[in-house]
Amino acid sequence: MEAGGASAPRNRLAVAGARATTEAMLRGQPRRDVIRNAIFAGLLLLAIGIALAGLLALLIQAFAKGSSALSPDLITNPPSTAFPDKAGYRPAIIGSLELIAGVLLFVVPIGVGAALYLEEYADNSRWWNRLIEVNIQNLAAVPSIIYGILGLAFLVRGPLDLGFILVAGSMTLALLVLPMVIIAAREALRAVPNSIRQGSLALGATQWQTIRRQVLPASIPGIATGVILAVSRALGETAPLLLVGATVFVTFDPTPFGTDGYSAMPVQIFNYALRPQDEFQALAAAGIILMLVVLLAMNSFAIWLRNRYEQRW
C-alpha cells in the first residue's frame, strides 16, 4: 500500500475480484454439495443400520422361536425324537466341554510355543521363518471343512487310525484354531517392550529365563484373550466335526475315547434344525440361545481381561 497512487485502483480491483470468486464458491457450490453430503451420509448410516439390524433380527428371532423350549430339561435331558418336549442337549453339552478341554490341552502349549519361537528366537531374514509366517496367515483362512477332511484322512483313518472318537475331534478343532492362537500370542509378545528383555539379559539372565520370568508373565493377559477367542471359535464350529464323526443322535454321555460316537452343541443344533416340526425348530432355537449366551459371556470376559490387565509401557 505504500506504493500509493497508481497501484491503488489495481489493488482494489484484485481484492474485489478475489472476494467475488470466494463468495461465488461459498454460495454456489455448497448448495449441491450439502445435499450430496447428506445423501452420502444417509447411505452410510443405512449400510451400518442394515448390518446391525441383521444382528438384532438374528437374536430376536432365536428368542422368539426358542423361548418356549427354554427349560432345565434343555441341559439335563438327552435328545429324543419321540418326546421333543422333553428333549435336550445333555450329551452335546458334555461332548462340547470335553472337546474344548482337549482343544485347550493341545493348543495352549503348541500355540504359545510357536509364538515364542517366532517372536523371541526366529531370525526373520531367514526364508524358512518367513515361510512359517506366511503359512500361518494362510492356515488361518483355510475353510474349516478342509480341516475336517484332514482329520478324517489323518486322525480318524490313515496314519493315526484313532477311529471316530472325541479326541480326534478335539485334535481337528485344535489344528483349526492353532493359527488364531499363534497370531494372538505373537501380538501379545510383541507388545512387551524390548527394554524389559534387555534389562533382564543385562542382569545375566539367559534367554529362556528372560522369557519365563519377564516376557511371558507380562504377556499372559493378551495370550489368554487370544486363547479364549480361539476356544469360542472352536466351540461354535460344526462342519469339521461332521467329518470326524460327531454323529448326530447320541443319547448317552460321551467319553473322550469312547467308540460309540459323540456329539457337540452345534452339531445337535444342526440336527434339530434339519427337522421341520415346530417342536424341533424351537429346540434348535433354544440351543442357539444357549450357545450365544455362553459365547457372549466368553467374548466379554476376554475383552474385560484385555482391558483390565493390559499394561501400558
Add this chain to the structure above:
Amino acid sequence: MEPAGGPPSRLQAQGKRYGERAIRWLLASCAILSVLTTTLIVVSLLGPTIGFFEIVPAKEFFFEIDWTPQFKPPSFGVLGIVAGTVNVTLWAMVFAIPIGLGSAVYLSEYASPRVRKTIKPALEVLVGIPTVAIGFFAVSFILPELIVPLWPGEFLGGAEGKPFMALAAALGIGLMVVPIIASLSDDAMRAVPRGLHEGAYALGATKAKVATRVVFPAALSGIAASIVLAISRALGETMIVVLAGGGTPKFTLNPVESIQTMTAYIANTATGDIATGTIKYESIFAVGAVLFVMTLIMNVISIRLVRKYREVYD
C-alpha cells in the same frame, strides 16, 4: 563382547547351556507343526484325489456340468457344484461389499469416537456367532420372512414356496462377512495419515469427497484385501449353505434356485460312515482339493495386498 586380550570374562556362561538349546528346538518344533499342518492337508487331499482321477477322467471332472454321484452311471462334473459355490459367493458379495464398505466409511470418517467404540464391537459380535445359528436364521427367517414376501413375483422363476435357495444362503453368508469387510477396511482407512485428510479439507473438499476421493483410494489395497478375505470365507462356508442352500447341484447363477455348493457336498456325503476307497469317498477329497486351491489363491492375494498397504504407511 569380551574385551580383546583381557581377563577371562565372568559374564560368559559356565557350561554349554544344553537346556537353553533344547528349549529353542522344542519351541521351533511347535512352529514347524504349522508348516506340517499345511503339508498334511496337501498330502491328505492329494492321495485320494489321485485315486479318484484313476477312475474319473480329468476332462469329465473339470469340464462337465452334471454332478450326479448317486446316479448309475454317476457323473462327476465338478462345475455343477463349483457353480453353486460361485452363485452363493457372488450374491453374498453383492450384499456384503456395499454394506461392509458403507459401514467402514461411516466408522472411520463419520462416527464419533464414542459411537465407534460401541458399534464396532457390536458388529464384531457377528463374527463370533456360530455359522449353524446364521444358517438357521437364513432358512427360518431370511427366506420366508424377507425374500419370499419381497421378491418381485415370477421374476427369475419366482421365490414362492421354495424351502431352500441360493439367495437365502448368500444373505446369511453376507451377514457373516460384513463385519470382516467393515472391520478390516476401517482399520485400513484409519491407517491413512491425517495429513491427507487435512490437505483435502484445506483445498475445500467436502466430507463425502474426502472419504471417497482421498481416503478410499489411499486405503484401497487394505480394502481389497478385506474383500478378498471375505470371498475366501464365503467360498469355504459350510453350515449356512447346508441349511439354507438346498442339496441339488445346478449349473446356474440364478439366486432363487436351490443349489449345492462344494462344501455342502462334502458335508452331506461325509456325514455318517462311508467306506474308505469307494469312489464317493474319494470324490470328497477331489472336491476338497478344488476348494482348497480356490481359497489358497484368495488367501495369497489377500496376504500380498495387506503387505502392500503396510509398506506404504508404516
